[in-house]
Amino acid sequence: MLYRDRTQPVKKRTEHLLGLMTPEEKVGQLVQLFGWQTYDHTDGTIELTEDFKRQIREGGVGALYGTLRADPWTGVTLESGLDARAGAEAVNSIQRYALEHSRLGIPLLIGEECSHGHMAIGATVFPVPLLIGSTWNVDLYREMSRAVARETRAQGGAVTYSPVLDVVRDPRWGRTEECFGEDPYLIGEYAVASVEGLQGERLDCASSVGATLKHFVAYGSSEGGRNAGPAHIGKRELLEVDMYPFRKAVEAGAVSIMPAYNEIDGVPCTTNRELLEEILRGEWGFEGMVITDCGAIDMLASGHDTADSGEDAAVQALTAGIDMEMSGVMFGGYLLTALRSGRLDEKLVDQAAARVLELKFRLGLFEQPYADPDVAEQVIGSAEHAELARSVAAEGIVLLKNNGVLPLSKDKGTVAVIGPNADIGYNQLGDYTSPQPRDRVTTVLAGIRAKLAAQPERVAYAPGCRIKDSSTEGFELAREVAADADIIVLALGGSSARDFGEGSIDLRTGASKVTENALSDMDCGEGIDRMSLHLSGVQLELMKELKALGKPVVVVYINGRPIAEPWIDEQADAILEAWYPGQEGGHAIADILFGDVNPSGRLTLSLPEDVGQLPVYYLGKRSRGVRYLEGNSQPRYPFGFGLSYTEFSYSGLQVEPAVITADGTAEVTVEVENTGSRSGAEVVQLYISDLVSKVTRPAKELKGFRKIVLEPGEKQKVSFMLSAEHLSYIGPDYKLVVEPGSFRIGVGRNVNDTLNIDLTVTED
Structure with missing residues (x-):
């Protein structure tokens, strides 16, 4: 078969294979299933589901989404999920069945989430992109992207749904943490580094994955900072600002792109032919695959209401330039019905299927569809990658204020480590994170204890409060611990931790406890947008209680969006903005607190004094005005700001x-x-x-x-x-x-x- 001859050009192989396929098989290439639903994992064995096997035999599947993804949404836990070796073996079993039981032996495209590390059990959890942006070090990020690609491909993942190239305009938006910042030029530099790092020198290399740019476009400019809301943006600003990072990444060779959920001037991005065909493919010359976000086509008929049915939505999307719907189980059925009725031109199906097949050929899946379990065990979650995660975190943490109290002494003084983010591992990882064993995440408390391991009596701990809860029952212990210390390190902020079943914290003792009524502390992440930028719960009150003791207070913010608390800005002796620093974040924070690392992070978001100043991004026009009745319009900390221990x-x-x-x-x-x-x-x-x-x-x-x-x-x-x-x-x-x-x-x-x-x- 010519299409199996690797010496032939990709275009020629694709044309030949497409000519052998039935309409049903062509449509099948455009269908992506939830990968974790294709198998059962029981007592260490993997069994493919009968429904999945049936669809493979019928030629109705082209790709899988999140085969190795683990989190509360998928229902995959530490106990039920797959480790490095088992994950690679499971993907191999899936691919083997697809190759051996489909008529033409076409491999599946395995797509995975990798915003800040492969979202699989055991994979390295790097800092979130907002911290990565704050490093202003694209070479370091390129190195990190190579590590993520190695871990993902080692388990059989061939495409990742990253990088996120959205330009943040309203940080109340819960997905701010997934972005590099507010400036298109800066994001464009990271966009290029991401494509180069993820895709490597060759796509068909065993350590490369295809990059999917998202969310195209203006997703970070939503009305009121509400997720997937309309973007009120002019064409010039759209071209110059929001589209700029995408264009740079396309020029760098990105092979996949994901339209955003939102609409622009009344047209959903999913069906915006001007964006997808005229600009992306026409002006920019993009030849890769376009895949929607999860459920985006259904949203056309139930949300945007620009389609009167699922079939109408599917036809509109394909006509506009969509090639595949993420996890779109019904997409194929809609398209087949439209084909048979004559509503859909088969040439459009051929065009989309060709793009999917071309990507599979370019990735080398026809020659090497299988993962190497031995390599997976060696690479995934390696000590080398953990050290890299620590380096990234250390370079991206921003010193906002320091009256001379930092760096702390390693030789003398006692430290009270207090706060809801002092010792909750999940709170420092960010959204799109897999379940983690307790010992895989170094918290602020653990990092400080490790730094003073020879003198453990110098470190005391109290949680003080939770992120969102109004209870102050932990204040008494926090005051007692702080009263006996020479300095207070107060870890405040937010949380994007979903319900991982970790249990709760006894605020009166600081110990973990099991409860049937565990409280969620999540106040950031996808779908968690806010009206305010103040600290949630009683965190500000905790700070005031501790400051009244007259001790120096170092505030460490761990969060996924800016915090506007003028009282803390004025009263804290030092402030570190650590964003969500990943699994090694506690070590990186301790390295900076004790002076082993000189902070070099710089802000990529302007931090407002008050939410009423929004929008406060620096890239504004001269005519935007300078004052409100209550104060000026300038941010508390400007874009690019960050202090050092030197001058x-x-x-x-x-x-x-x-x-x-x-x-x-x-x-x-x-x-x-x-x-x-x-x-x-x-x-x-x-x-x-x-x-x-x-x-x-x-x-x-x-x-x-x-x-x-x-x-x-x-x-x-x-x-x-x-x-x-x-x-x-x-x-x-x-x-x-x-x-x-x-x-x-x-x-x-x-x-x-x-x-x-x-x-x-x-x-x-």
Whole structure:
């Protein structure tokens, strides 16, 4: 069979295979099932379900979703789930049946969730993307993406539903934690690194997976920060801001893309032909697969109400450019009915099936459909990947305030570790996380205890309160513990932990307890949007109780969205923003608290003083205004902000030449010196301002950054190249243009703290 000849071009193999297929088999390639429902796992044995085997024999399945996913939604637990070896063996059993019992022996496409690590039991849980963004280190993220790809492919997963490239506009949105931040240029840099890391040098390599870009597009611009709400956004902003990271990732070679749930100007992204065909495939030249989010096609008929039935929704979606529906069990049936009635042109089915088959060929699934259980055991959850997770966490934690209390002494003093996020492992992992054994997650308390292991009597603990509960019964123990300590480390924030059955905490003793009425502390994550950015529950009251003792208080925020608590900003002696730092987060936090790591994280979200300031992202127009009656509109902590245990100075900003043509280039240089007493990393940020333009422009735009490490007294010249790519914008005719005129170039430590110099662009 020609389609089995790996020496033939992918297009030719695809055409040949497609020509052998029946309409039912073609439609079957567009159907994805829930993978964890295809088998039963009992007493260590895997048995494929009869329903799954029937569908395979009938040619009705092309892909599986979340075959190895474990969480409360799937119902897969630590006890019922599959470890590294068993997971690989289960996928092999599934693939073997598909190859041996389907007429043409077409392998299945196994897709997995990997936002911050493969969502399978035993896999490494890295920090969430919001922390990854705060590292400003795309090389480190590329390395992390390679690790995630190795773990996923080792168990047979061939495609991942990441990266998330949404631009955050309203951080009340529960999925803020899944995003890199609020700036399209920054997200675009991470988008490229993600594709390069996940897909590697070759897609058919045993350590590569296909990247699926999501959510296309404007998902982070929803009305009121409510998940999947309408996006009220103009075409120019859509092209320049929200679509920019996707375009960069497509240019980098991404092979799959996922439209968003939301609508834009009345048109759901799932059926937006302008987005999917005219721009994505036409202008950008994307040749990969387009897969919807889970249930997105049903949403057309029940939610958006732009289709009068499931069949109508399926036909609309396929016509607009959709190739597959994530876990769309009914999708195939709808399409077959429409085909048989003549409502659907079979050429559209051929087109979609060809894209799916091409991806399978490119991934090398026809040559090597099976995982290697030995490799899975070696790679998944390895010590090397755990150390990498710790490094990422340490680089992304942001020091927001420090009156000199940090770093803490390793030699003297007692530490009271208090707070609802001090010793609850799941609270620091974020959403899209699999069940974890207790000893796989290092909490803040565990990290501090490990740091002072030779003197355990120096560390005491009290939970104080829960995240959302109004009970103050833990305050008494917290006060007692804090009163006997020299310094208080208070771990506050949020939680995206779903109900993993971990039980509860006895606030009066700090001990774990079993209860039939366990309270959920989840106040962030998918579908958990908020009206406020204040701390939930009685956490602020706990802080006030402890501050009244007159002891230094170091606040460690562990959370998935910004927190607006002006009283804490004023009263805390030091504040660390740790986001959700992953399984090694406690170690990374302790490394920073005790000075073994100099903090180098910088904010990728502007942190407001009050929710009433929203939207507060820095990329605003000059005309947006500066004040409210109650105060100004500036964030408490600006974009790019972050402190260090050393000091950096900037000098000698130059641009050469100072006058260029529209197609010319200029080099911007600045000297950065470590003027402090210890080694540290600085994030040098470059912003531009188009001073006069035919269309209004943002006051400032990030167009470059470098993370450099300097020893005390060391000085380094940092350079950036500016070209049309950085100076252009979407003009009056919706085409990219570089207008002659003056540009202000700012280079510095954050968006509000830069040295400035002018650049002139002439017509010729």
